Amino acid sequence: MPRAGLDVDAVTRAAAELIDEQGLPALTMTALAERVGVRPPSLYKHVSGGLPELGHRVATLAAQELAALFRDARSAQGGEPSLADVAAAFRRYVSDHPGRYAAATAAEPKGDDDPLAHALSDSLDALGGVLDRYGLPRTEHVHAIRMLRSILHGFAVLDAAHGFRIDVDVEASVAWSLELMDAGLRVARPSR
Known part of the structure; x- marks a missing residue:
């Protein structure tokens, strides 16, 4: 029987905390079981796919957190933060959560309906919202997002x-x- 209060979300968060503290290679079912107070086989009741599924779940969590971070930066500045506001929030996130950020950058969505695919798309859309103030044509938006992401990363x-x-x-x-x-980006803005 699963431990009371322990569910897949709690296990995912515990895994995220473990890798933030000790690095991605430290994530083992034994280390995680010890952290949450169960025996390793008990974890499979919550994460039947073992470490691959768990890593995927942590990556999804990180992408969701990044999307929220970018959206919050936008709303905190009246909808239009500066690039510096977003950069500071992003760098703080990577500093505070290096393991889950590493998991997010290494993970691959398993298809269009994968929650990771949705979370990554949401985070890119939220980051792209920061660039809306420049009035770039949609065809150039992806280039600006990639440039900003590369600088931040x-x-x-x-x-x-x-x-x-x-x-x-x-x-x-x-x-x-x-x-x-x-x-x-201001120079690249189309004339109005």
């Missing part, structure tokens, strides 16, 4: 890995990059 991952070893403030580099992107 690069700074967050390199910073988390202590990859910036030059004695220059990383925050200044982030601000410089985003100001340059903002200026470029």
Whole structure:
């Protein structure tokens, strides 16, 4: 019989916390069972697909959290945050949740009806909403989203890995990059 209060969502959250603390390779059914206070075979009552299913669920959770983060950044600024607002929130998320972010970047949706596919699409749509203020044609929106995502991902991952070893403030580099992107997007705006 499953432990009271333990369900697939609780197991997923426990797995997300474990990998945020110890890294993606630390996720084993034994380590997770110890964390939630059950024996390893009991976890399969909640996650019948074992570690692959669990990793997929954590990736979905992370994509859902990122979508909410991007939407919240938009609503907190009256619907139009600056690129810096979104970058700060994103980098904080990656710093606070490195394991689940790693799971999200490594996971592949299993089809169009996969919850991960919906969560990833939702997070990209929410991030794309940040770019609406630039008035780009829809055909160029995907390029701008990819550029912003690449900048955000690069700074967050390199910073988390202590990859910036030059004695220059990383925050200044982030601000410089985003100001340059903002200026470029303003120039790319079609004439009205």
